[in-house]
Amino acid sequence: xxxxxxxxxxxxxxxxxxxxxxxxxxxxxxxxxxxxxxxxxxxxxxxxxxxxxxxxxxxxxxxxxxxxxxxxxxxxxxxxx
Numbered sequence: 891x892x893x894x895x896x897x898x899x900x901x902x903x904x905x906x907x908x909x910x911x912x913x914x915x916x917x918x919x920x921x922x923x924x925x926x927x928x929x930x931x932x933x934x935x936x937x938x939x940x941x942x943x944x945x946x947x948x949x950x951x952x953x954x955x956x957x958x959x960x961x962x963x964x965x966x967x968x969x970x971x
Contacts, residue, residue, distance in 0.1 A: 908916055933940035 907913070
């Protein structure tokens with residue numbers, strides 16, 4: 891009979907550790923994952939603070955967008971005559 895074990899390609903570990911861009915990308919991915927996990931844990935521990943911060947950031951972003959939009963309006967002549 892044939893060998894019952896299924897071989898689907900390379901399943902081991904690379905012989906050389908990643909270097910250069912691959913190492914930097916892996917390090918950045920690991921750091922982003924750790925930071926995201928820390929934010930989730932902090933939000934779970936302090937839900938009211940997280941909600942307050944989210945609303946504050948949203949309100950500030952809205953105000954900045956509103957004032958930037960208002961400042962880009964041409965003040966010389968009205969479009970409608």
